[in-house]
Amino acid sequence: MFVPIIKLIISSILPIMFSVIFYLAEKKTSFRKITYWQKQLIIGVVFGLLAVISTHFGIETEGAVINVRDAAPLSAGLIFGGPAGIIAGLIGGVERFFASFLGIGQSTQLACSLATLSAGFFAALLRKFVFDSNRPSLFHGLLVGITTEVFHMLLIYFTSLSNVYDAFTYIQGCTLPMTLCNGITVMFSILFVTFLDNKRIINKNKVKKIEYTFRSKLLICVLIAFSATSAFSFTLQNHIAITDTEHLLNININDVKNTINNKYTSYDTIDESISNLALDWHIGESGCVMIIDKNGTILSDRDGHIGENIAENGIDLSNFSNKENELFTSEVHGHNSFCIFSVQDDYYIVASIPKDEALFSRKITLYVTVFIEIIVFTSLFVFIFLLIKKVVVKNIDKINNSLAKITDGDLNETVNVRSNEEFAVLSDDINSTVDTLKRYIKEADERIDKELEFARQIQHSSLPSVFPPYPNRNDFDIYAQMHTAKEVGGDFYDFYLLGKDKLAFLIADVSGKGIPAAMFMMTAKTLIKSLVESGIEPSEAFTRANNKLCENNEAGMFVTAWLGILDLNIGLLKYVNAGHNPPLIKRNGKYFEYICSKPNFILAGMDNIKYKAYEIQLSPGDEIFLYTDGVTEANNTSYELFGEDSLLESLNEKDGLTVKQLCNKVKSDVDKFAVNALQSDDITMLAVKLNFLLSDDSIVVSSDADSMSLVYNFIDKKLKNLEIEKSFSNKIKLVTDEIYSNIINYSDATRAKVSFFKTDKSIFLTFYDNGKPFNPLIAEGPDTSLSVEERESGGLGIYIVKNTASRIDYSNKDGFNILTIIFE
Secondary structure, X not given: OHHHHHHHHHHHHHHHHHHHHHHHHHHHOHHHHOOHHHHHHHHHHHHHHHHHHHHHOOEEEOXXXXXXXXXXHHHXXXXXXXXXXXXXXXXXXXXXXXXXXXXXXXXXXXXXXHHHHHHHHHHHHHHHHHOOOOOOOHHHHHHHHHHHHHHHHHHHHHOOHHHHHHHHHHHHHHHHHHHHHHHHHHHHHHHHHHHHOOOOOOOOOOOOOHHHHHHHHHHHHHHHHHHHHHHHHHHHHHHHXXXXXXXXXXXXXXXXXXXXXXXXXOHHHHHHHHHHHOOOOEEOOOEEEEEEXXXXXXXXXXXXXXXXXXXXXXXXXHHHHOOOXXXXXXXXXXXXXXXXXXXXXXEEEEEEEEHHHHOHHHHHHHHHHHHHHHHHHHHHHXXXXXXXXXXXXXXXXXXXXXXXXXXXXOOOOOOOOOOOHHHHHHHHHHHHHHHHHHHHHHHHHHHHHHHHHHHHHHHHHOOOOOOOOOOOOOOEEEEEEEEOOOOOOOEEEEEEEXXXXXXXXXXXXXXXXXXXXXXXXXXXXXXXXXXXXXXXOHHHHHHHHHHHHHOOOOOOOOEEEEEEEEEOOOOEEEEEEEEOOOOEXXXXXXXXXXXXXOOEOOEOOOOOOOOOEEEEEOOOOOEEEEEOHHHHOOEOOOOOEOHHHHHHHHHXXXXXXXXXXXXXXXXXXXXXXXXXXXXXXXXXEEEEEEOEEEOOOEEEEEOOOOHHHHHHHHHHHHHHHHOOOHHHHHHHHHHHHHHHHHHHHHOOXXXXXXXXXXXXXXXXXXXXXXXXXOOOOOOOOOOOOOOOOOOOOOOHHHHHHHHHOOEEEEEEEOOEEEEEEEEO
């Protein structure tokens, strides 16, 4: 007996062990890479083989086999998937059918095969429809295992109706061990997999879904109902069995009395043949009738105990002190039996039947009734659960799904669950609430839009927006534009004159966007401007601004900024960079390039930071381009950035653009790059071009065609201020036009300077250029004796200048042609 028990334990452990193995393989090996159906096939075959092993590792008893074969398809189907359970059930069921031809459980061949086959389908259906394709809990696994084995026992009974007694013997011997072993095996398979999945077996803090709560409550109700009906059935069947037994025994005693009365005329006659009277008297299969004298000696008995004292056969004479024809229990011939006695004259007539035989019908009826109740209540549980799940839970899930979309911001979602009046009313109420919410949101949006538009107007009104900002100044050009990602933004720019000779210009980017960034931007802009206008150096202005912005900065906001102050007389630019993007500079009409200087720390990031300033010497025609990271970090729909290289390429693509055209081109190129992507950051740009350096007596310009008007206006203004007579002024203007035209057209110069100086008797007009050396004093003049058609081109302008001026001096120093023309 020991070896079969060991085999049964092994076959119980195998489904648990392979459940763990397949779970770990799915999580940690390449097994997870194969397809779903391949996994189901492999798992189904393996668990089917485990079912086969269980068939041969069972304990034989009364012609049946105690085993855990059904646990394999149940574990496969409940834990890994319905197809795996069905495959395992097919393999185990078919093999069990043919195993009977080898002498294993022949009398239960069909029942056991169908039970194993059904176990796979049960697991598949329960996992899909009851457990929503999820692994069940431990308790549910235990109940599924027990219910499956109850169905197994019923199959044994209904397939053996021709031999009910033997079938009941199998059922009585196998029910308890098989239901417990199969249920516990399935439960422990689920337990170990759940443990490996790092899920708590019982999570008291987790809010359960309504279907789980309902399933648990319904199961409790079903168990209570089952227990009550089972107890009632037991009580009723027991009472019926005892009553029938009492009636049966009384009938037999009466029959004995009638036989004596009809067959014998007196008890003297009975004494002669008393021993034969009960010899062939049977009650049921094993019951009997005994006739006993007053001393307890058996006078007649079918089991050969005549002459023995009744006490030797287990019946106590004290029982005969009870009332006649009342049931009592006593040991009769080694069997615990129901007994009744009756007295007639000097004899006791005793009728008895073993309790097992008397209660056999009760047991079989009770077993079958309980089994059927288990199946009925289980089916009822599943049916009610699925019905409630479909009618209530699924509709609640639909409503919750719609509500989830609504809470995620999709207010156009409509709840439309109308299978029942209650859900239709609920759907209408939710839709009405959402409509009201949408109306309130629309009103709030409109109000916020107005307020944001007002804030945008305030913000933009605080920035210089009229261009050109200084119509009477043509020594420099400046232009700026800002495009916010929201109604208001954190970028800003600013520029203002410091007296007549200096231009301050600034660009900055506040961390964040929206209202908070705009408010911080206004604070930073106002603070920096007040410090710069106080006349301190740019570095000191940023140092003080940083300390002030750090005060009460609980939001942790910061500013990147670039500030430059340009001396318009000498072209010296002093600038300071607080963590901002590097600007670009264009020198001598060539190409833009980045200004590579080490930036300082951001503003409002840390107090007591000393900021360092840098200097650049600008010449007429040089340009500075400032921008925020909204330009270089603009992205397209593929999340690619515009980048610094694209910005450099955009600036250098076309020459001769005004500062406004330059900013517009960059914005256009950024828009083309971004295509339909939403603007994610503020885009701000500022461009400055130095046209010329102007002092009281001179002007420095870039020697291009545009500078001609600048020089001409400079000379004209000087002549008017000195109130030079018109004829003399015209001569000076003529000379200026001739000389400066030659510089522009023939000298290849990039920079030129014209000075005007007057003494009491003379006017000195001096031209400087860095073009190729040329001495006009030694140049040959035109042959005026020839006609215009015959005369060679060139030289006429110098000829006119020589004949107009009082004296001309030329020199070349430090790479500059210096031509001084004197009028007296």
